[in-house]
Structures are given as C-alpha cells and as structure tokens.
Amino acid sequence: MTPVTLPYLDAKPTLLAREPILDRTGRVRGHELLFRDAGSGPSERATARLLVAGAGDAELASLTGGLPAWFKVSRQFLLAFDPLPLAPGSVVLELEPDPIVDEALLTRLRLLRDEGHAVALDDFLPRDELDPLLRYARYVKVDVAAYGLGGLRAVLDRLPEHPPVVVATNVEMPSQADACVRRGVELLQGFFFERPRDTEVRPVPIASIDRLRAVIALRGSPSFEEVEAVVAEDPGLTVRLLRFANSAAVGARRRFSSVREALVLLGSERVRQFMLLVLLSELGEGRPALVAASVLRGRLCEALARELGTADPDTAFTAGVLSTVDALLDQRLFDVLKTLPVTEELRWALLGRTGPVGAILDTAIRLERNRAGDAGARFAHLGEAVSWTDRALADLLV
DSSP states (O other): OOOOOOOOOSSOOEEEEEEEEEETTSOEEEEEEEEEOTTOOBOHHHHHHHHHTTOHHHHHHHHHTTSOEEEEEOHHHHHHSSSOSSOTTSEEEEEOSSOOOOHHHHHHHHHHHHHTOEEEETTOOOOGGGGGGGGTOSEEEEEHHHHHHHHHHHHHHHSOSSOOEEEEESOOSHHHHHHHHHTTOOEEESSGGGSOOSSOOOOOOHHHHHHHHHHHTOOSSOOHHHHHHHHHTOHHHHHHHHHHHTSTTTTOSSOOSSHHHHHHHHOHHHHHHHHHHHHHHHHTTTOHHHHHHHHHHHHHHHHHHHHHOSSOHHHHHHHHHHTTHHHHHTSOHHHHHHTSOOOHHHHHHHHHOOHHHHHHHHHHHHHHTTOOTHHHHHOOOHHHHHHHHHHHHHHHTO
C-alpha cells in the first residue's frame, strides 16, 4: 500500500470540544475530541498535527482521563497514517460518512482491526455499498436528531448477525435516551444527562442540601471563622475537603493537615470552591458525567471571568457549578433556586443567562458544546480546564 501524503506539519493544535460517550448505566466510556488549528474550527488537520508531533497517547490520555479518545477521520487520513502512531485501545477512529469504499480502504480497515484498533462508522445509515464496512467496524453512530427513532430502528434491523455496537448521537432528552436503550442501543452521546428526569423520583440527601445552602451563603470573601464553622459540623466533609486540598488538582506546594492551614495558605474563597465541589460530588453520586460537566463548567466560567475581566471569578465559578443542580436533584431549576440562598445576580445568571455572570455562563456552555463561534476560536484554555477537571474528579469520586 502506498501511503498518502498529508501536508499537516505546523503548530500544535488546541482542544476545541470534548463530549462524553455514556453507556446505558450512565458510566462514561470515552470522549469524542475535536481539535482546531489556530483561529479556526474543527479540523482533521489539527488532529493529524497532534499525531505527527509525537504527543499522541500522552496528550490524548490527558484530555480523556485515560478513557478512549474518539475522533473523526477521513478515508485519506486512514490511508496516510500507516502504521497508526497510537496504542490499540487508546482511540476510536470515526470514519467519515459515505466514504469511497474500495479495496484500499477495506484492506486498511482489516489491518486496523487486526492490530486491535477500533473503528466507528460516523453518521451511519444502511446502504448496500456501505455494507462491506460493517465487517470491520466495532461501532456505528446514528444521529437521533437527524433520523429519529425510526432511523435508529432501520439501522438495527439492517445490522448483521454479530453487529457492531450502536451509538445513538445528539440525544438531548432523558426520554430519548430511555427510548434508545429500549431499542437495544448500548452507548449514548448528547447532553440528555444534564437535564432533570421528570419520571424519576430520587431521595434528596437532606444533609448534603443543608451543607450546600451553608456553603452558598458564604458570599464574597468569607472569614476563616465562617468557613470553619460550616466544615466543623461535618467530620466527613473535613476529611474529604483535606484530601481534595492535598490532591494533584489543587497543585499545592505543601500538604495540609488542617482546614485552617488550608484556609491560611489557599484563601477562604478557594476553600469555599473546594467545598462546593465536594458537596456536588455527594449530590451526583452515581452520575459521574453530570458531576464532570458541573466541575468543568465551573472551571471554564472562572477562567473566562479572569480572561474577560467582566465578572468576579468566584461568582462565575459558583454559577457554573450550580448550573446543573436541577439535573442533580431532578427538579426544576426555578424551584431549586427558591430553596438556596443565592444572590439576585446568581439567580438571574442561572435562570436567564442575564448580566455579566450570565453571559459568561452562556459562553462556557457554548464552548463545551462547540457552539461558541468566534469566542471558541479565541479561547485557548479548554484543554487545561478539562485536564484539571479529570484530576479533580479522581479525588472527588473516590
């Protein structure tokens, strides 16, 4: 086979978006990554540059928390990268829709399969000319928003006796996710997990809610005594807070043996943020994707506030963390906020995306979902926020 030459050798790309891929239990099984060149949108060229730079496995693992990285590739990409400079099992290669199916492509797919690499057929709908690809695909992705449950059913009915795993994409509502699972879908992609479930009744952890109210009430720059008073009421919170303060995510230069020591050296605002994250992980027990979305959003909002200088970073962080509290509690956001001592600025930022904090929250959400336009092209800190989030979760969810 003659490799195809790709003119992809320039500056290192940056992360444009990361979207989790969940199994039917809500566990994260991988992340789809989109990379961009400087000042541009998603680009296969940027992905190629990452691999050519030799940063492949380590760089991707830092952006996925060690889970498989899913990224979109073309027929040309697969033919050019032979051998693929990545360890088998570290990636899922999402082959473009409707590629030219010929012996060269089928041979390359067979070799990739034999090497242990996973291939997904992106935006797949059955057609006779695409059937040969199914022999080598581990996954097929079906866009539920574009084709509906009927299109999903058509794919399932057309698959061979030993079929690839079906991934339903652009799943936006919990009811859609449930319908996909009932039809045999194993993996789901979309933001359905960030919405409250109307039909699910979960016991509300009253003690965690009470502590959350107390932490939210610590506005501005709380005194050491105010923060200690909240922590002292719960020895378990003290232990988790200290463990998190000593974690790699915090990056402190020394270990803390007491909450007061952490308060003195890190500051009461930062410790208050850590307390929010600890309580968030309690509320989101069993929902790791939702907890991760909350932590990432808080970090993004804080970074945006510092970069733009239009809002208080601590308030922006709180807005990001609380933006998923309705899904955490399976209640309407309006009803949840009535029970929490949030300021009017926070309330309207969360409910209506109004004011400087609301604008930052809106931008953070659009960044996560690759819908930020020019703002996304200018913002270069998503990769750092993602890596920090994964380090934090490693300590929050133990």
